[in-house]
Amino acid sequence: MTSGGTPAGYFDDMYAGAEDPWSFETRWYDQRKHEVTVACLPRRRYRSAFEPGCSTGTLTRRLAPRCDRLLAVDIAAAPVASARRRLAEQPHVRVERMRVPDEWPAVTDDGFDLIVLSELGYYFDDAGLDLLVARTVDSLEPGGTLVAVHWRPAVAEHARSGDDVHRLLAGVDGLTRTARHEEADFLLDVFLRVPPPARSVAQADGLW
Secondary structure, three states: OOOOOHHHHHHHHHHHHHHOOOOOOOOOOHHHHHHHHHHHOOOEEHHHHHHHHEEOOHHHHHHHEEEEEEEEEEEEEEHHHHHHHHHOOOOOEEEEOOOOOOOOOOOOOEEEEEEEEEOHHHOOOOOHHHHHHHHHHHHHEEEEEEEEEEEEOOOOOOOOOOOHHHHHHHHHOEEEEEEEOOOOEEEEEEEEEEEOOOOOOHHHHOOO
């Protein structure tokens, strides 16, 4: 991945052994988690979304109907190919191979209004995670949504815990947390890019 984090060869080896090594396509846990992730999006629709670490595109497929444009990237060639096949009939979705955060998509003046960090942050060392977070915040338009969701139990190949990733995000200038879903297995946080001041879903809908 990046210097000091989980090496890129780890992911190549995982996908060499199986097309879906984490069973995202068949395991109820992941299917449910992806549905919870999409259900937590505070806006009905997004103009331009970015999903780094998309793997085989199972979450990407669920995000796609909520986005006018969606860029999904992964570090390994095999999952990129799988995701492209899965999203082939959705021309507003682009799947690319990219080594984030060292590589990052060119950002227009408007930036992304949605970035999803799903099962990604714990693969990076301190410098890599700091760069990932900085580029994420810089790429979010004012008022844009960041969704972070990470596995909580310890994993030998992870540089840190999912809880550590979320503690770091909670202290970042320019982000305000507006929602949290917490289970023994995973954490999900929704942040808004501020300013402008963060508003709840009901406030944005004019209910108060």
